[in-house]
Amino acid sequence: MNLTIKALGIEPFSISNEIPEGLSGYYIPDTKVLCAVATFGKFMIQLVDLGEYSWLYYIFMIKEEITFLLTYSAPLILVRIILKGNFSYEIEFLGNVPLGENQCNVICLPTPLNKLHFCPGEYILFETLYSSSSILQTLIYFPMFEDFKANITAYKPALLCMPHIKPSASVIECVYKIIHSPFSENVRQFHIKSIKDLLIHILEATSHSKPVNIGLLLMSLKEYMQHKLL
Secondary structure (H helix, E strand, O other): OEEEEOOOOOOOOOOOOOOOOOOOOOOOOOOOEEEEEEEEEEEEEEEEEEOOOOEEEEEEEOOOOOOEEEEEOOOOOOOOEEEOOEEEEEEEEOOOEEEOOOEEEEEEOOEEHHHHHHHHEEEEEEEEEEEHHHHHHHHHHOOOHHHHHHHHHOOEEEEEOOOOOOOOOOHHHHHOOOOOOOOOHHHHHHHHHHHHHHHHHHHHHHOOOOOOOOOHHHHHHHHHHHHHHH
C-alpha cells in the first residue's frame, strides 16, 4: 500500500524521509516515513504495509489553514482515530465530515482519495487499513451492519456510523501496542492481530446501538462458532 499527499492551493513541496525537528519523539523504527517542512508547517507520516492490512500514524504541526489531498494506492476500508486535534475530512459523495479529538469511525473509500482540512494547531491521527475481502469476512459476524456491508460490495463511500464514536479503552490499547512496537518481520503477526482486534473492538462498541434481525444474529453466531471450532 502506498500513499501520496499534496497540499491544495500552494506551491508543491518536497517529501523526504528526513524527520523534521521536534518530531523525532514520534518516530517508530523500521516504518516507511513521509515527511515535509513548508510554509504551512510540517508533518510526519509513518506507514507499515502488511498486505491485506496496513497502518498509518500521522503527526501534523500546522501554522496556517490548509487542505491536504491524500491518495491511497487502492480502494480500501479504513479505521480513522483522532488522538489529538479537531479537523474535518471530505470524501466524494459524502461531503465534509467533522471529526473531533478522541473520536473514530470506519470509512469505506471505493475512490482511494480524501481531503483533510486543518486549521493552525497540532494533530495526531492513527489509521488501520483493510482490504474489502478481509473486512467483509469480519462483518459476517455483525449482521447489524448489513447496510455498511452492502455499501462495500456496491463500491459506495460510507461511514459505519454517525455520529462518530469514542474509541474504547480496548481500541486505544491496540493503538498503543502498535505505535510502541518497532516494526520487524518478527512482530508482523503481532501487528496483524492488533489491527484485527482494533476493528473488532470498534464493531462491538458500535453494535450496541444498532437494531438487529434475530434470525440473522443466530445465523451469524452459528457461523462464528463453526469458525472457532475449525
